[in-house]
Amino acid sequence: MARAPGGARRRGGGSGRRDAAAGGGEAVRKGHWTAEEDAVLLEHVRVHGPRDWSSIRSKGFLPRTGKSCRLRWVNKLRPDLKTGCKFSAEEERVVLELQAQFGNKWARISTYLAGRTDNDVKNFWSTRQKRFARLLGTPLRGRSSRSRSARAQAPVASSLESRPATVVPCLDQVPLEGSSSGVHPCRAAIPFMDAQKVPLEGSSSGVHPCSAATPFMDAQSAALAPYDWAGSGFVSFDGALPLASDSHACSSSNAAALPPLLPLDQPPCPLLDFPGLPAAGWNMAPGFANAGAMDHLAFQELLPVTQPAPKMLPFFGTECPHGGVKSELPDAAPDNFFDDLPPDMFDSLDQPPPPLSPPATSSGF
DNA sequence: AAAGTGACCAACCGCGAAGCC
DNA sequence: AGGCTTCGCGGTTGGTCACTT
Numbered sequence: 001m002a003r004a005p006g007g008a009r010r011r012g013g014g015s016g017r018r019d020a021a022a023g024g025g026e027a028v029r030k031g032h033w034t035a036e037e038d039a040v041l042l043e044h045v046r047v048h049g050p051r052d053w054s055s056i057r058s059k060g061f062l063p064r065t066g067k068s069c070r071l072r073w074v075n076k077l078r079p080d081l082k083t084g085c086k087f088s089a090e091e092e093r094v095v096l097e098l099q100a101q102f103g104n105k106w107a108r109i110s111t112y113l114a115g116r117t118d119n120d121v122k123n124f125w126s127t128r129q130k131r132f133a134r135l136l137g138t139p140l141r142g143r144s145s146r147s148r149s150a151r152a153q154a155p156v157a158s159s160l161e162s163r164p165a166t167v168v169p170c171l172d173q174v175p176l177e178g179s180s181s182g183v184h185p186c187r188a189a190i191p192f193m194d195a196q197k198v199p200l201e202g203s204s205s206g207v208h209p210c211s212a213a214t215p216f217m218d219a220q221s222a223a224l225a226p227y228d229w230a231g232s233g234f235v236s237f238d239g240a241l242p243l244a245s246d247s248h249a250c251s252s253s254n255a256a257a258l259p260p261l262l263p264l265d266q267p268p269c270p271l272l273d274f275p276g277l278p279a280a281g282w283n284m285a286p287g288f289a290n291a292g293a294m295d296h297l298a299f300q301e302l303l304p305v306t307q308p309a310p311k312m313l314p315f316f317g318t319e320c321p322h323g324g325v326k327s328e329l330p331d332a333a334p335d336n337f338f339d340d341l342p343p344d345m346f347d348s349l350d351q352p353p354p355p356l357s358p359p360a361t362s363s364g365f
Numbered sequence: 366a367a368a369g370t371g372a373c374c375a376a377c378c379g380c381g382a383a384g385c386c
Numbered sequence: 387a388g389g390c391t392t393c394g395c396g397g398t399t400g401g402t403c404a405c406t407t
Binding site: 367374375376377378379380381386 | 388389390391392393394395396397398399400401402403404405406407
């Protein structure tokens with residue numbers, strides 16, 4: 001949703017309050033950022049890189065805490081962000097699957113989504129949870145489940161994350177469009193898979209999810225997952241999306257003993273080359289053109305970006321005028337592709353994930 | 366047209382981890 | 387080793403816009 005530029009709105013009303021309390025006497029500005037502040041921050045990043053946030057204030061560049069500066073950079077000023085673009089169906093799918101895999105590790109999840117921040121993902125998920133809660137008539141614990149008016153009347157409860165033993169909404173009770181009755185929730189819940197063919201955990205087939213999932217995707221589903229890693233075990237149904245640095249490992253005879261296999265340990269590194277970058281507007285340090293989760297690495301090594309990073313997630317559709325992309329999956333994958341699914345559909349898979357081989361260190365973790 | 370509500374978004378806070386001295 | 391500082395993350399809050407009633 002296109003919004004008034006930062007600074008147009010003021011949190012708490014007025015022209016941005018100043019907290020004189022924090023710090024040693026000097027007022028710390030809070031609230032929305034002005035264009036001038038953004039410019040100062042950008043200049044600081046240009047010169048020093050996305051680091052030394054505290055020095056921004058200590059050196060008197062901005063009356064903002066380092067924390068606030070970092071947040072502003074990460075969420076709004078980073079040049080590789082998609083701003084103003086809703087999550088596409090594919091992004092939505094990725095979020096769902098990674099959330100099932102990682103839980104509410106938004107920062108981690110966001111590394112797999114070009115141009116999306118943890119805040120984006122978090123907000124997206126939260127909104128989605130609320131939507132489903134409403135659809136299912138199963139109020140979420142916590143603020144998210146309440147309408148604004150209700151919010152004002154009730155104390156804030158626990159977070160979404162702190163839900164107790166998960167109650168997986170019974171899909172039988174959910175009027176799923178096109179869902180076939182009698183299908184195991186795991187099957188029904190994943191419409192882009194051929195529900196009848198997805199091997200269930202504990203099935204006697206002995207088919208490793210890695211090798212099993214892909215071939216069972218129907219043609220249309222496959223078309224919806226054009227990213228290259230979709231074909232190598234992107235989806236698994238044994239509780240967690242597997243991670244694997246070597247997709248060939250899936251074919252190993254002792255596949256069951258293998259670490260998780262999701263071939264995502266190469267996070268969409270530096271991500272997209274966004275034509276909408278303000279590259280011409282401000283001089284980015286070398287390596288910043290594709291700075292993302294790799295901010296620090298990119299800057300530390302000052303890797304010149306000699307060629308655009310591959311578009312890791314080209315399926316997101318056409319580019320938005322301001323640098324993001326619009327979903328372009330008209331009929332096959334409507335934007336509300338998952339809208340008919342219960343919010344906790346992956347909760348049944350949300351068991352403590354097996355020890356993951358951490359994503360490649362290049363991911364910045 | 367106004368009120369109510371949902372969706373989206375920006376930014377804050379608290380906490381924990383990591384790094385430094 | 388322990389305290390302090392900085393940074394990063396997840397959760398939460400509150401504002402605005404858009405849509406519905």
